[in-house]
Amino acid sequence: MGRLMAIEGRKNAQDARRGKIFTKVIRELTVAARAGGGDPKANPRLRLAMDKGLAVNMARDVMERAIKKATGELEGVSYEEVRYEGYAPGGVAVIVDCMTDNKVRTVADVRHAFNKCGGNLGTDGSVSFMFKRVGTLSYLPGSDEDAITSAAIEAGADDIVVYPDDKSIDVLTSADSFEAVKQAMTAAGLAPEHAEVGLRADNDIAVSGETAQQVIKMIHMLEDLDDVQSVYSNADISA
Numbered sequence: 001m002g003r004l005m006a007i008e009g010r011k012n013a014q015d016a017r018r019g020k021i022f023t024k025v026i027r028e029l030t031v032a033a034r035a036g037g038g039d040p041k042a043n044p045r046l047r048l049a050m051d052k053g054l055a056v057n058m059a060r061d062v063m064e065r066a067i068k069k070a071t072g073e074l075e076g077v078s079y080e081e082v083r084y085e086g087y088a089p090g091g092v093a094v095i096v097d098c099m100t101d102n103k104v105r106t107v108a109d110v111r112h113a114f115n116k117c118g119g120n121l122g123t124d125g126s127v128s129f130m131f132k133r134v135g136t137l138s139y140l141p142g143s144d145e146d147a148i149t150s151a152a153i154e155a156g157a158d159d160i161v162v163y164p165d166d167k168s169i170d171v172l173t174s175a176d177s178f179e180a181v182k183q184a185m186t187a188a189g190l191a192p193e194h195a196e197v198g199l200r201a202d203n204d205i206a207v208s209g210e211t212a213q214q215v216i217k218m219i220h221m222l223e224d225l226d227d228v229q230s231v232y233s234n235a236d237i238s239a
Helices: 002-036 044-055 060-070 103-116 145-155 178-187 209-223
Strands: 080-088 092-100 131-139 159-162 169-174 194-201 228-233
Touching: 002 044, 002 060, 002 092, 002 228, 044 060, 044 178, 044 194, 080 103, 080 209, 092 103, 092 209, 103 209, 131 178, 145 159, 145 169, 145 178, 169 178, 178 194, 194 228, 209 228
Parallel strands: none
Antiparallel strands: 080 092, 092 228, 131 169, 131 194, 159 169
16 A cells, blocks of 8 residues: 555656646747747747657647637737846856746745745846857767767757766757757757757856755756746756
């Protein structure tokens, strides 16, 4: 009975996590469609949001409903994008991108996470100058480094990063060339495990021990908030 209860508890936790992921994808679809229209062929941001939905097994009709609500074909909730910036322990810079229908609630939740973990919520622009918007195509440990490097150079990628701890690989692109590089890599038989356009720090800050644990706790708290879409930092926790 105890094992059965443990399995049921784990399943409930997984279902809750899946629900949070779906909520984030639907909000991204909504904002992307409202900003650039409901045709993914003419709206790269919407196309990327749909790719995220497919990656987590979201049904196409669910995505299409969200898009129709955003474009006014169906009645729906109006979300707006808002960004918060600040510092985690150890001087780690943190950016929190949100989509919300209630900014008062969202800023209170974000501030609580910063304060509880020893961080400080800053003003607009306080840390964003440390980050650039880039495309990232991620490959699992054990991937063919030579093949990925060769194909990425041919596709016009900006950089290839091989992480020494586990030999996983990131192919970096400009935001503008992300889609073309992704298509070229996929056509070469090297589809990434994960691909997105987001923020990447110019320089990382190494943190370890208790400070690293506080940074990790804060990032997890922020990511678990319903209104938070993405959390970026310049923490190097591998040190």
